[in-house]
Amino acid sequence: MKFLHISDVHLGCTRYQLNESPRDFFDAWIDVLKKYAIDAQVDFVLMGGDFFHKRNVPPETMNHAFAGLSLLRDAGIPVVTIEGNHDQKHNDSEYSWLRSLANWNLLHLLEPRNIEGKITYEAWDSDYVQGGFIDIGNARIFGSNWYGASANWAIPMLTEAMKEHRREGAFHILILHTDVEGHQTHPIPALSLANLKELKSVTDYVALGHTHKAYEIDNWAFNPGSLEITSIDDFRETRGAWLVEIDENNQVNATHIRDYRQRPFQRIGFDVSGYADTKEITEGVLAKVSGEARNANDYSNGDTDAIYKPIIEITLRGHLGFPNSLLQLKEIREEAQKMTDALHVRIKNHSAPIEYAVAADLEDDASREKLERRVIEDLIIRDNRFKTRVEEISDAVIGAKRMALSDEEPEKIADFIALKID
Secondary structure (H helix, E strand, O other): OEEEEEOOOOEOOOOOOOOOHHHHHHHHHHHHHHHHHHOOOOOEEEEOOOOEOOOOOOHHHHHHHHHHHHHHHHOOOOEEEOOOOOOOOOOOOOOOHHHHHHHOOOOEEOOOEEEOOEEEOOEOEOOOOEOOEEEEOOEEEEOOOOOHHHHHHHHHHHHHHHHOOOOOOOEEEEEEEOOEOOOOOOOOOOEOHHHHHHHHHOOOEEEEEOOOOOEEEOOOEEEOOOOOOOOHHHOOOOOOEEEEEEOOOOOEEEEEEOOOOOOOEEEEEEEOOOOOOHHHHHHHHHHHHHHHOOOHHHHHOOOOOHHHOOEEEEEEEOEEOOOHHHOOHHHHHHHHHHHHOOOEEEEEEOOEEHHHOOOOOOOOOOOHHHHHHHHHHHHHHOOOOOHHHHHHHHHHHHHHHHHHHOOOOHHHHHHHHHHHHO
16 A cells, blocks of 8 residues: 655645745646656555645636646545644534545545534545545554644543444544644744653554644654745745555654745844945855855756746844934845845845844844744843743744734634733
């Protein structure tokens, strides 16, 4: 048995308002499907959530979804998925675009039911096009819902519900969209390793999603990472897909795949401290771009396709000796774009007047999350009421913001804040 495990496709994602971005996510997905599903002749494809970037799907994005899923359907390869936090249905509706794709027989959307606070599974019903688990060959595949900060609460119930539906001799798979302790990139509390390993009693393979970097645990739980970069903060993370073969003894042989079409990214940092005027800074930045930046030809291997044009982020840090308004940001951006043939050059000005230098000691390529945390911590520590609880308050502020951006319910956000600052 052979299957492809992907997650966090994020069809429809638009980075920096670039018209090319949605096509990047489609190109990455289609290339993976052609090379590692159709050409590899897999038995099925697993998707670990966040197929779409947002619940309200634009027409172009739906066309992209239909094109890829149709390729798999025509090749006789079933697709099994769950909802992630980005594509889950609204609480006041039974409908979602993933549900529509299931109704059109383009994929199998697995959804366990919650009856009186208990998670229950029902077998896939091809007439009603719904169910919590499905059999494909020797595999019995279970789905799950998006549990967010409640994942640790849900796992024991999932384990008990799956016990009731195990099949003798089958290879049991659970698809689960969650961060895992020690591997998370989000501030929302992650699923603990202890709770995750409870699932070992009922599963042979846990197909994870949500975290945009690849990892595996005990050759049993696997996260492929996102196919494309939704934020430049992820550009250094290993991401891709798992191509998995299961032998006659149900032993797992998983290969992480990274060779497919992706938009190149590069981040360049420049310290403005000590420069006397804006002209010197402009010349210094462009000299660094000339020496460090890779241009489109470095990525293309002779292919002239625009997919290989990089996105470059230039971050200015340090203590600025004159007003920010004097920086020649437009000139830097335009000249850097000419030098590199980049699709887009983004400049982030994190420099500050010396008397207001916050986080100036951070490394040049510090992530947005690290910068955000430093600024918040700096504000908290100035308040005597909270200066002894800087870490907990910072976690609460950042986590609540992330949850709000993910359209979490206000009640869940309030519960999260209470958990962090109690």
